[in-house]
């Protein structure tokens with residue numbers, strides 16, 4: 001069977017390359033019985049559209065991220081909480097272990113299940129000035145993705161959350177419509193935000209991974225051996241991806257500093273962690289499932 | 302009936318369009334003047350806009366103002382003209398019934414049952430997609446009135462070729 | 469693949485030929501093509517989804533707002549004052565109103581970053597005036613259609629930002645600066661052709677204005693020109709984004725027309741709003757459907773097949789660049805700009821890079837090329853809007869458009885084969 005996998009990054013993106021690693025490995029493990037064909041640049045639809053296509057079995061696989069998946073399956077919101085992970089290690093333990101697998105399998109009733117997580121590093125604030133404490137954020141207009149958790153996080157840190165379309169963000173930063181934004185370091189180079197935002201502050205508030213999903217129809221059509229092969233290929237490519245991502249991220253920071261003149265600031269995270277703690281309780285209060293997941297993630301450190 | 306539907310659509314379009322202007326203006330005022338950016342106007346505007354485009358599209362069909370390439374049909378008259386009109390209306394009606402009403406209906410039912418919500422306002426996504434089957438139904442109704450007028454021997458449009466130029 | 473292409477273009481060609489409105493023809497051909505890759509229920513599901521979801525973009529909001537602002541300017545006495553001002557400035561040139569149209573599109577389009585918004589706002593104002601002066605409506609519409617995409621090259625440009633995102637980070641600053649010369653060249657080229665045609669047809673040249681008349685026209689135009697200052701100033705100072713500026717333009721024109729000139733009253737507003745909604749939805753229904761069509765092409769691997777076929781022709785760099793341009797021109801006839809950029813940039817990028825072409829230069833070439841595409845039938849958003857606001861039909865406007873296509877094509881070749889047209893400015897200003 002050929003499984004079509006849609007995503008919205010260019011083919012040079014580390015996540016695309018790692019998904020290709022998974023595709024090659026699956027073909028190898030199943031002697032070519034299961035092929036994955038990757039469509040980059042959202043050719044078959046945006047992240048939300050391709051999730052809907054997966055749910056209706058018009059598309060076999062899609063890559064989205066934990067933030068967008070919140071709209072489809074609430075369990076993912078546990079991963080998106082700021083400072084839920086103490087470190088990169090902690091994050092890796094969670095997503096490669098039992099908790100990660102439970103979240104991937106939580107959406108079967110919604111018509112799909114997760115296959116793999118690919119780290120996209122930690123997201124931090126950047127803008128026209130250094131942000132080394134929550135006090136620095138006071139009164140700053142910070143562009144956020146239009147999700148309740150991103151909005152709440154910036155509110156708790158004292159900033160003014162401002163939804164701006166991704167395509168307008170470069171100009172908005174340049175002209176001062178917003179004073180800052182938050183993303184991982186590669187945004188400085190791949191989206192060229194380093195040209196218009198000269199201070200990147202490594203507060204590393206969230207680690208929101210990419211998630212590859214497969215439709216129930218496609219999954220049910222696989223044999224037990226093929227499913228095992230898919231899981232193995234996913235885990236192997238996730239391990240390879242960690243190294244690739246860190247290299248890409250370090251290269252982005254270096255290029256941003258050297259070529260674009262961006263100042264990178266180290267940040268004392270304590271005050272940030274303290275300010276967003278109420279969010280952990282707010283999200284846990286939404287359902288027993290989320291409360292359990294949050295408790296398990298914290299215990300896994 | 303036809304007049305009542307026209308009037309209803311007209312009022313809806315004017316109301317949605319006005320809310321849209323207020324919504325985006327408020328986004329600017331709240332951010333630039335009040336300094337506390339609104340976090341929901343962006344999404345509200347996008348979804349009202351989808352409804353506006355689709356209801357507007359349905360109303361526009363009723364006014365026979367969608368653009369067509371009229372090179373081949375411009376000079377037809379009499380019986381040939383009528384057949385050509387019927388075929389065009391048939392294609393539109395089929396599209397509305399199959400894709401917009403049936404396909405769009407499935408889209409609404411599935412997104413409602415899977416519980417997908419919009420990121421910022423947390424509204425069921427099915428409500429947003431409701432614009433498609435709704436517009437499809439209105440368009441189907443207009444196609445029926447066109448057929449009725451054709452068979453009653455009434456010209457569909459007094460001053461212009463069907464789906465031709467705008468005034 | 470071949471069957472997908474045949475089905476898609478066959479059904480589309482047949483339906484448009486028999487006079488089915490373009491939006492429905494696009495949607496129906498996409499639905500039929502999807503049947504090759506999925507079952508019936510899934511095909512109609514995906515087309516319905518794309519028709520709605522293709523419109524889910526904040527930047528598209530600029531279209532209804534600028535159309536509405538244009539209508540208010542028309543009915544509220546703002547447009548007349550602006551045109552009177554433009555006439556005392558350029559009235560002695562043959563085809564003065566056509567030149568006004570091009571210049572206004574360059575300004576308006578550069579601010580709004582939307583070709584269709586420019587075509588709607590400027591064309592809506594100019595068309596009735598040109599008619600009054602005895603211009604052929606099809607000629608006026610052709611000038612408006614051909615010149616409305618200039619603002620996609622003249623910065624700021626959302627199109628170039630999209631290009632930068634797809635290519636994984638080509639410098640946006642460099643792309644913006646690179647767009648100035650080709651965009652302005654495009655405008656001036658079109659003005660030259662329009663002037664020649666207007667002179668041949670003997671379109672009226674205004675009598676020389678007296679100083680008193682110049683003063684009077686200038687005084688009257690101060691408040692309407694304030695719109696440009698508010699919109700431009702607001703964007704530059706960071707008060708609002710280019711999309712939000714469109715709503716501010718509505719507010720400004722509304723206040724001026726209602727309370728200052730008092731040429732319209734509150735009870736005129738519903739009909740103005742309704743008119744704008746109709747023009748808007750004609751375009752938007754087609755945009756939504758054309759996104760569905762682009763997805764059908766992607767499912768059918770049509771883009772890859774097209775590029776393979778064209779690149780197989782030769783290994784001479786000049787021939788390859790020509791082939792790419794021809795491919796994009798063909799793509800542009802059927803596809804809207806953003807999907808075409810999204811799908812073809814990654815396909816052609818490795819090829820042109822192996823020829824040693826600069827990514828900034830290629831971005832300008834792609835954008836220039838696709839600017840032509842949105843003016844050509846059968847699928848062209850600028851063409852559709854220009855015809856609706858110009859009160860003419862697609863059939864009528866093709867002939868007057870031909871000389872403009874010709875000059876655009878010549879300029880495209882110049883921009884393709886003379887990299888310095890794009891790159892000189894970024895090298896000079898940014899040390900690119």
Ligand code: NA
Pocket residue numbers: 577578579580581582619620621622623624625626
């Ligand atoms: Na522009």
Ligand code: NA
Pocket residue numbers: 800801802803840841842843844845846847848
């Ligand atoms: Na075209």
